[in-house]
Amino acid sequence: xxxxxxxxxxxxxxxxxxxxxxxxxxxxxxxxxxxxxxxxxxxxxxxxxxxxxxxxxxxxxxxxxxxxxxxxxxxxxxxxxxxxxxxxxxxxxxxxxxxxxxxxxxxxxxxxxxxxxxxxxxxxxxxxxxxxxxxxxxxxxxxxxxxxxxxxxxxxxxxxxxxxxxxxxxxxxxxxxxxxxxxxxxxxxxxxxxxxxxxxxxxxxxxxxxxxxxxxxxxxxxxxxxxxxxxxxxxxxxxxxxxxxxxxxxxxxxxxxxxxxxxxxxxxxxxxxxxxxxxxxxxxxxxxxxxxxxxxxxxxxxxxxxxxxxxxxxxxxxxxxxxxxxxxxxxxxxxxxxxxxxxxxxxxxxxxxxxxxxxxxxxxxxxxxxxxxxxxxxxxxxxxxxxxxxxxxxxxxxxxxxxxxxxxxxxxxxxxxxxxxxxxxxxxxxxxxxxxxxxxxxxxxxxxxxxxxxxxxxxxxxxxxxxxxxxxxxxxxxxxxxxxxxxxxxxxxxxxxxxxxxxxx
Amino acid sequence: xxxxxxxxxxxxxxxxxxxxxxxxxxxxxxxxxxxxxxxxxxxxxxxxxxxxxxxxxxxxxxxxxxxxxxxxxxxxxxxxxxxxxxxxxxxxxxxxxxxxxxxxxxxxxxxxxxxxxxxxxxxxxxxxxxxxx
Numbered sequence: 001x002x003x004x005x006x007x008x009x010x011x012x013x014x015x016x017x018x019x020x021x022x023x024x025x026x027x028x029x030x031x032x033x034x035x036x037x038x039x040x041x042x043x044x045x046x047x048x049x050x051x052x053x054x055x056x057x058x059x060x061x062x063x064x065x066x067x068x069x070x071x072x073x074x075x076x077x078x079x080x081x082x083x084x085x086x087x088x089x090x091x092x093x094x095x096x097x098x099x100x101x102x103x104x105x106x107x108x109x110x111x112x113x114x115x116x117x118x119x120x121x122x123x124x125x126x127x128x129x130x131x132x133x134x135x136x137x138x139x140x141x142x143x144x145x146x147x148x149x150x151x152x153x154x155x156x157x158x159x160x161x162x163x164x165x166x167x168x169x170x171x172x173x174x175x176x177x178x179x180x181x182x183x184x185x186x187x188x189x190x191x192x193x194x195x196x197x198x199x200x201x202x203x204x205x206x207x208x209x210x211x212x213x214x215x216x217x218x219x220x221x222x223x224x225x226x227x228x229x230x231x232x233x234x235x236x237x238x239x240x241x242x243x244x245x246x247x248x249x250x251x252x253x254x255x256x257x258x259x260x261x262x263x264x265x266x267x268x269x270x271x272x273x274x275x276x277x278x279x280x281x282x283x284x285x286x287x288x289x290x291x292x293x294x295x296x297x298x299x300x301x302x303x304x305x306x307x308x309x310x311x312x313x314x315x316x317x318x319x320x321x322x323x324x325x326x327x328x329x330x331x332x333x334x335x336x337x338x339x340x341x342x343x344x345x346x347x348x349x350x351x352x353x354x355x356x357x358x359x360x361x362x363x364x365x366x367x368x369x370x371x372x373x374x375x376x377x378x379x380x381x382x383x384x385x386x387x388x389x390x391x392x393x394x395x396x397x398x399x400x401x402x403x404x405x406x407x408x409x410x411x412x413x414x415x416x417x418x419x420x421x422x423x424x425x426x427x428x429x430x431x432x433x434x435x436x437x438x439x440x441x442x443x444x445x446x447x448x449x450x451x452x453x454x455x456x457x458x459x460x461x462x463x464x465x466x467x468x469x470x471x472x473x474x475x476x477x478x479x480x481x482x483x484x485x486x487x488x489x490x491x492x493x494x495x496x497x498x499x500x501x502x503x504x505x
Numbered sequence: 506x507x508x509x510x511x512x513x514x515x516x517x518x519x520x521x522x523x524x525x526x527x528x529x530x531x532x533x534x535x536x537x538x539x540x541x542x543x544x545x546x547x548x549x550x551x552x553x554x555x556x557x558x559x560x561x562x563x564x565x566x567x568x569x570x571x572x573x574x575x576x577x578x579x580x581x582x583x584x585x586x587x588x589x590x591x592x593x594x595x596x597x598x599x600x601x602x603x604x605x606x607x608x609x610x611x612x613x614x615x616x617x618x619x620x621x622x623x624x625x626x627x628x629x630x631x632x633x634x635x636x637x638x
Contacts, residue, residue: 014518
């Protein structure tokens with residue numbers, strides 16, 4: 001809404017005419033309703049950012065108007081103007097959702113207060129309006145950029161991306177391996193004003209220290225033995241765009257210092273170089289580490305953390321968004337069936353039961369690989385449980401051995417886990433499952449049916465295995481001096497290469 | 506009746522204040538006097554309403570105090586809508602007092618009935634009046 005309007009609901013013409021003139025002089029577009037019912041009618045046909053409602057009006061009074069606004073979910077902010085400034089009526093008005101109230105008579109002081117209240121109420125309305133538009137835009141969305149998911153958790157992720165993308169703020173993305181952190185980074189870049197600029201992804205754990213430094217900052221000719229040509233680094237190549245630093249907590253400490261300096265000064269110096277090169281970049285970073293631990297272990301500098309984590313985004317593991325498992329599995333099946341030229345007609349019931357009961361510690365990546373393998377291995381027209389189960393689990397059956405109940409899980413969550421595990425372990429035998437868990441077969445059917453219909457709530461799937469690593473981020477409570485950091489981060493030798501390719505999950 | 510009169514006074518004073526504020530702020534910005542007349546008129550009208558309310562309240566209080574002193578306050582009953590009071594108003598100023606009370610009554614949603622020297626004031630339900638309890 002470009003110009004939020006103000007509606008004055010009052011049956012006293014001498015007040016509405018004067019108040020309209022005052023508010024028009026303030027730059028507002030103003031409409032008048034001479035009673036509460038007419039105000040409701042007008043609010044039903046066009047949006048008003050603020051309603052100034054007299055408490056006492058014919059037909060529908062101010063309080064009744066407030067109640068109706070709530071009941072009909074009409075978005076607006078209501079300021080009650082009352083000649084009866086009793087505590088009771090004011091409290092009741094606020095309880096019914098009024099933004100504020102002003103007492104009559106509207107003396108110059110009270111009019112000034114009203115003039116100050118209206119822009120604040122309009123601001124609140126505008127922010128909420130934007131949130132409503134965003135929510136309705138994201139409602140029912142199954143894909144966002146290269147991300148797939150329609151669960152509440154993923155809609156929350158999309159909402160944060162929408163909000164943060166247009167800014168230049170650094171974003172630190174947390175999430176277990178395989179949850180799609182780079183896809184989130186790509187989505188932030190794609191939704192930003194830098195979308196036409198380069199997106200440069202670098203895995204900080206994939207490269208030895210010297211190579212990582214060279215990749216980040218580049219080098220001048222002759223900087224070291226064998227450097228026969230100058231080479232720009234990631235910062236220069238991402239100029240005007242976005243640089244994504246994956247597994248940033250694995251970056252060696254002395255490179256973290258250089259990175260911090262580059263972020264603060266927005267300039268870098270190549271290895272062996274003397275001149276500062278200005279860079280215009282946005283930095284996105286990700287980690288799958290327990291951040292508290294990484295900070296307390298001095299693996300991540302605290303000052304760097306604060307620079308990177310202007311906005312924190314937690315990407316939920318797949319087991320916490322069970323509603324997305326079916327969507328993802330079906331999508332991967334269609335993709336790999338087409339790629340492999342197979343005419344597959346979905347998963348059979350036992351396969352679904354297994355897919356929905358397994359906790360997918362490798363997250364979306366593991367599911368994707370499992371479906372790809374199942375498509376290749378399948379012999380019939382449907383994927384079977386034996387096609388999709390990892391071999392080591394097929395041998396041991398250990399997936400059904402235990403469940404873990406996370407703190408905060410409800411009785412219903414736990415019951416569902418028990419039913420699913422028992423169901424999977426009996427190869428989809430309702431009667432045996434019912435005997436094992438002590439429920440009726442009908443109840444077991446209902447429980448399984450609700451999951452198969454995608455009604456499983458987040459967190460109702462299997463709990464995370466103990467010590468699985470990533471926790472939701474929390475700012476460090478007791479910052480340790482950055483200078484005290486001495487430990488070296490481990491360097492993974494087998495990780496993937498530097499420039500990553502976009503992969504549809 | 507007094508409570509209703511109080512609210513009506515607040516309303517009238519709001520009308521005065523709001524319209525005077527328009528005249529004040531626009532005249533400061535050099536808006537032509539002709540464009541301010543409507544607001545000035547509305548403020549003047551509301552001053553008239555406030556005056557009527559004040560006159561009516563004074564007339565009612567004088568009449569009630571005289572009736573109490575003379576023992577001619579016949580009855581007072583009820584509370585809020587439906588409540589009523591019967592008193593005698595007499596003497597040289599009866600017509601003037603009654604005129605002020607009638608104007609007050611019409612502005613506050615109160616019925617006025619004369620029976621000889623007696624005057625019965627009855628607070629009408631809100632739906633039958635503009636006024637607000």
